[in-house]
Amino acid sequence: xxxxxxxxxxxxxxxxxxxxxxxxxxxxxxxxxxxxxxxxxxxxxxxxxxxxxxxxxxxxxxxxxxxxxxxxxxxxxxxxxxxxxxxxxxxxxxxxxxxxxxxxxxxxxxxxxxxxxxxxxxxxxxxxxxxxxxxxxxxxxxxxxxxxxxxxxxxxxxxxxxxxxxxxxxxxxxxxxxxxxxxxxxxxxxxxxxxxxxxxxxxxxxxxxxxxxxxxxxxxxxxxxxxxxxxxxxxxxxxxxxxxxxxxxxxxxxxxxxxxxxxxxxxxxxxxxxxxxxxxxxxxxxxxxxxxxxxxxxxxxxxxxxxxxxxxxxxxxxxxxxxxxxxxxxxxxxxxxxxxxxxxxxxxxxxxxxxxxxxxx
Numbered sequence: 001x002x003x004x005x006x007x008x009x010x011x012x013x014x015x016x017x018x019x020x021x022x023x024x025x026x027x028x029x030x031x032x033x034x035x036x037x038x039x040x041x042x043x044x045x046x047x048x049x050x051x052x053x054x055x056x057x058x059x060x061x062x063x064x065x066x067x068x069x070x071x072x073x074x075x076x077x078x079x080x081x082x083x084x085x086x087x088x089x090x091x092x093x094x095x096x097x098x099x100x101x102x103x104x105x106x107x108x109x110x111x112x113x114x115x116x117x118x119x120x121x122x123x124x125x126x127x128x129x130x131x132x133x134x135x136x137x138x139x140x141x142x143x144x145x146x147x148x149x150x151x152x153x154x155x156x157x158x159x160x161x162x163x164x165x166x167x168x169x170x171x172x173x174x175x176x177x178x179x180x181x182x183x184x185x186x187x188x189x190x191x192x193x194x195x196x197x198x199x200x201x202x203x204x205x206x207x208x209x210x211x212x213x214x215x216x217x218x219x220x221x222x223x224x225x226x227x228x229x230x231x232x233x234x235x236x237x238x239x240x241x242x243x244x245x246x247x248x249x250x251x252x253x254x255x256x257x258x259x260x261x262x263x264x265x266x267x268x269x270x271x272x273x274x275x276x277x278x279x280x281x282x283x284x285x286x287x288x289x290x291x292x293x294x295x296x297x298x299x300x301x302x303x304x305x306x307x308x309x310x311x312x313x314x315x316x317x318x319x320x321x322x323x324x325x326x327x328x329x330x331x332x333x334x335x336x337x338x339x340x341x342x343x344x345x346x347x348x349x350x351x352x353x354x355x356x357x358x359x360x361x
Contacts, residue, residue, distance in 0.1 A: 018103025034106030040139030087340030095337030231267030
């Protein structure tokens with residue numbers, strides 16, 4: 001695989017960060033461990049001067065301060081959020097962008113105001129078709145100067161758990177997570193969840209901004225118009241067992257019983273099954289699923305592996321959801337490197353009996 005990483009990509013990797021996979025153990029991801037992708041710069045926002053505008057195809061345009069939003073009925077949602085580019089660095093040919101391996105994910109509790117409540121208050125006009133969300137972050141992408149914008153079709157925007165969030169895990173949003181307000185659309189990839197939200201505009205025609213027409217589309221080649229990236233594909237990840245090598249991150253475990261554990265999610269339907277392989281995907285066995293705490297949050301799983309025979313192993317896991325979606329054995333390449341949900345591969349060495357602290361007894 002061509003894994004060359006440019007200095008430009010290293011700059012992206014240095015300013016963004018992923019979830020250390022051992023932190024999959026936390027049911028709710030601490031804010032500082034939750035994955036983070038910042039397209040441009042973190043805006044400098046004065047909360048006392050900030051306000052959210054709601055306009056366009058509405059009968060009653062609104063201007064809402066943070067206090068106004070906090071004074072409305074609050075709504076809470078626990079939701080897993082994953083970057084659409086998660087797994088991009090594992091694709092061949094190489095895709096030039098943020099070089100994610102498998103760590104671009106987190107599961108948080110979000111508190112805010114129902115988007116539907118605000119749109120109903122503004123009174124949508126009969127020709128309303130989509131809702132456009134504008135953040136305060138601004139920059140260039142492929143030579144196009146822009147403010148970050150995404151849109152949702154009206155039926156998605158009016159769904160029960162779509163949220164204008166001002167808290168993450170019970171505390172005000174951190175600057176890097178969108179302070180003072182962000183959009184949270186459970187089940188959709190992270191690019192949908194606009195941060196540093198400043199404007200909501202209801203439109204009567206499909207939105208044609210850069211982030212819809214040029215970015216975040218599944219395309220076979222540069223000439224392909226493609227189809228939009230939307231909901232998260234099913235994925236299971238495991239906590240790498242044992243201890244790691246500093247450079248390669250390959251794992252070493254002692255012989256004997258070894259509990260494999262992790263999390264699984266899908267934006268299309270709840271996870272119904274997680275399978276585990278200890279032979280590189282040749283054979284699979286069912287893991288034990290934990291109860292589903294939230295429709296939109298990840299689901300825990302466990303598997304008891306008997307690692308009696310010393311040697312090298314490749315561990316994998318894959319998720320099935322209730323809609324019949326399952327992780328493919330191999331990824332399908334696309335221009336943007338999106339939705340690579342091929343099963344995780346964890347290289348593990350089972351030690352010889354009696355091996356201890358780097359030397360045989």
